Amino acid sequence: MAECGPDNNSPDDSTAQVYELTVEETEKKIRVDRFLADRLPDLSRSRLQALIAQQCLRIDGGVTETANFRLKVGQRVSLTVPEAVDPEPEAQDIPLEIVYEDAHLLVINKPSGLVVHPAPGNQDGTLVNALIHYCGDDFKGIGGVKRPGIVHRIDKDTSGLMVVAKTDDCHQGLVQLFSTHDIERSYNAIVWGTAKPVSGKIEGNIGRSPKNRKKMAVVPTGGKRAVTYYKTLKVLADGAASLVECTLETGRTHQIRVHMTHIGHPLLGDPLYGSQSQSRVKSLPASAQTLMKNFERQALHAKTLGFVHPITKETLSFSSELSIDLKDLIHSL
Structure with missing residues (x-):
């Protein structure tokens, strides 16, 4: 990341974001780092202190280099946030489960716990690092330097199928398929309770939650159109939980997790959207209660993936078994 310094803190720096703020009456005498954290919720306290x-x-x-500086009413506060410069991802020897491969693309069965591409807090040890090692240096420029080959992603703690492009032509073709929703994708999820009706359509725009900037939510205005179809496959634990299939018409951030929570059936183990209340956990069989104590990821698996190959025009369809931890959880329920 570029340094600011006393001579490099100017609004004329086109690569930086500059925030100009004025201290209000209700903000007098508070620390400047707290003032900035309240005014700029997208920046963490530690990030602000580093700046x-x-x-x-x-x-x-x-x-000013003092984070605990106490502010006065009317003072003008200017914060320059330099453009982050991410390091180019490097090859790392990380095992991959390859379901299908040809000269143009790969289909991967991603384990839970593996981040798809480098990002703040996860600069290496990602699927991208593994792909560069597997495919070689020529892979680095496919579709961009920072996320080579990636046309869609699934959350770190979601397991299951992903398609990755190995050539620029295939990358462009896959991007087009996703943008026109010509990709068949279904997920298996274990959710709290049993939905009524047992199958249906969830439709609601998804955007950043106004209450918690770390979460997405179904929002009344703005956001992006999102549609999920769900079907109950099996009722578990006398209705305390159920296995559902979710099919995506659109692909928004955290879409299944947000939509199932929106209709009152969040995913088991979901640390962000789930409700792991004691009463809910106690409604489960004893074996499931024991498993849930150490089950620290959303119970979600990308089960099927289907599309027309952008280059060969062959119709491809793939399915993957549930991961062992999800099978064990279903068995315990």
Whole structure:
């Protein structure tokens, strides 16, 4: 990341985001790092403190390096956030379960716990690092440097099928299929309770939650159109939980997790959207209660994937077994 410094903290820096703020009456005497955290919720407290230490903060025009500086009413606070420069991902020898491969693409069965591409907090040890090692350096530029080959992703703690492009032509073709929703995708999820009706359509725009910026939510205005079809496959634990199949018409961030929560049936183990209340856990069989104590990921698996190959025009269809931890959880229920 670029350094600010006393001579590099100007709104004229086109690569940086500059926030200009004025201290209100209700904000007097509070620490400047808390003031910034309240005003700029997308930046963490630790990130803000690092920026202050890098001389990216000015108060009434003067550089300030003190995070606990107490503010006065009317003071002008200017924070420069340099553009983050992510390192180019490198090859790492990480095992891959390859379901299908030809000269143009790969279909991977991703395990839970594997991040798809480098991001803040996960700069290496990702699927992209593994793919570069497996495919070689020529793979690095496919569809971009930071996320080579990636045309869609599934969450770190979701297991299951993903398609990855090995050539630019195939990458462009797959991107087009996803943008026109010409990809067949279904997921298996274990959710709390049993939906009524047992199958149906969930439709609701998904956007950033106004209450928690780390979460997505069904929003009344704005957001992006999202449609999920669900079907109950098996009622578990006398109705305390159920195995459902979710088919995506669209592909939004956390779509299944958000939509199932929206209709009152969040996924078991979901640390962000799930409700792991004691009463709910106690409604499960004893063996399932024991498993749930250490089950720290959403019970979600990308089960099927189907599409017309962008280059060969062959119709491809794939299915993967549930991961062992999900099978064990279903058995215990």
